[in-house]
Amino acid sequence: MRLSRSLIPTLKEVPAEAQIASHRLMLRAGLVRQTAAGIYAWLPAGLRVLNNIADIVRTEQDAAGAQEVLMPTIQPATLWQESGRYEDYGREMLRIRDRHERDLLYGPTNEEMITDLYRQSIRSYKELPQIAYHIQWKFRDEVRPRFGVMRGREFLMKDAYSFDMDYAGAVVSYRRMMLAYMRTFQRLGVKAIPMVADTGPIGGELSHEFIILAPTGESQVFYDAAFEEVDYSAANFDIANPDDLARFFETMTTHYAATDEKHDLEAWDKVSPDRRREGRGIEVGHIFYFGTKYSAAMNFAVTGADGQKINPEMGSYGIGVSRMVGALIEASHDEAGIIWPDSVAPFKAGILNLKQGDATTDAVCETLYGNLRAVALYDDRSERAGVKFADADLMGHPWQIVVGPRGAASGQVELKRRATGERVELSVEDALSRIGVTNA
């Protein structure tokens, strides 16, 4: 994109409402604008990040054997009355009434709806197990939205639901999702630690929160270094193989990990001191098994091999996609701005034309832009160099290609790596190949 023709309004000063780093940077870098408390419009650069994250989540869900669906944002109250949650959910649920006085709601989650969809069509044990997911906007009318996109009222979430014939099958689905999550977070360029979470009335061990490490995270976390050493790749764990999943699950659950609320000093003492890791974290995902809670309440039963009706065992698996945008920034920024991981950056590279209007400089920039196109943001504004440097650092492109009149005259550009600050002078061709574009 050409910056001069883009709705990417960077800000030099910070709007008063933004307190935490990610919120300030998201506003300053022109990723989002607030529309109402906890409700944001995603501008071009922000939307690209959101889509990049969603794509990675999607790829890993598909690889785990989950199938993508898309359920609506608006749901009929009747479904929730069946499960009893219409009354239980409280004021967090945004309730709506249509012109026919029918009660509707803006979905905060989708257990009821997915259960309804399955009960309509799935009759036999031969059709299970299955996992379905969707990436959809949710609404929870938080009393106090804050931290920008990290705790908004409207948020984009990937939620998956598993259906199995028995507990053993549900465990396999659970582990499969857990592995998919670890791979997802790895690809997103963050360290994530699974932590045992409250299972509430369901009981059991099958509920985990995924905390990604960020210096400004909301809770203190303690964990064994073992989590940082696991090889989550397909070479090590075949996600389709239950034995591999069992081995994976064991490594995830035998090592110590807890947030400050659940920190167990006795157990912590047993972790060898050189392996103790402490940090702060942000919750970005949650998976849990809840048995037949919804299948029983909503009368979803399939015929088993023995002819008996059985309520499938269910689990649900969420990743806060929009929250992840904020969390990634919390995990990766400095004084000057955002430092995007390559995998999610809105633009792989920023092209900085330091002398707009200079024939040679313009020509070199156009060549670069012609090769990079959609993966680059070309700063073609008639701004001074300092402004362009500052904005490029703010926006956090992994690479900056700095084109000045002196270098341009001899075919040289400067390539800067945002994460390290390292700069090198090289030819246009070499710059392109370093970035990973080879058709120069």
Added chain:
RNA sequence: CGGGACGUAGCACAGCCUGGUAGUGCGCCUGCUUCGGGAGCAGGAGGCCGGAGGUUCGAAUCCUCUCGUCCCGACCA
């Protein structure tokens, strides 16, 4: 949901106590100079002071109501 603040130009804020022609910095526009880390000078545009009522000769300023936003705490992807 308890507690506390704040709404004045696109952004950050002053003015309000003590009513009397709405200001500053940044940003924006024009010109000249400058030109590799948020330039300088000169000129200019931009406000129903969140909204509604009230008090007053006169309200950004005082009073009442209302809407919105933020912060702390309890709660959540």
